[in-house]
């Protein structure tokens with residue numbers, strides 16, 4: 778590992794032991810996304826009960842930043858309402874790992890950090906629109922996901 782200040786102990790630890798790593802069979806929400814430039818490729822699985830996220834898992838492969846951010850995201854959204862999670866901002870996730878500065882300093886790394894959030898936003902959008910037939914609830918999630926980075 779380099780001396781790059783991005784690689785904090787917390788990020789290295791998460792990349793070695795990612796949280797909620799695994800797969801959910803027949804999940805309510807499933808979204809695959811990737812960063813071809815870096816090689817990150819993840820699948821996000823979410824189960825909901827009513828409006829509450831009861832189970833979250835992810836698998837795939839990614840760099841340390843991607844694995845750490847995806848781990849933290851799954852920890853943050855578990856047990857929360859879809860309404861709350863819908864309004865998650867990128868800073869909510871980045872600040873958890875002290876990565877807010879990435880937005881300004883690294884256009885490549887920011888994709889690694891926000892890949893899971895993008896997958897989540899698209900995933901919830903599809904869930905509202907395709908499964909619940911509720912475009913109103915989906916709001917502008919799709920536009921938000923597309924403009925994350």
Ligand SMILES: [Zn+2]
Nearest residue numbers: 815817840889
């Ligand atoms: Zn990456």
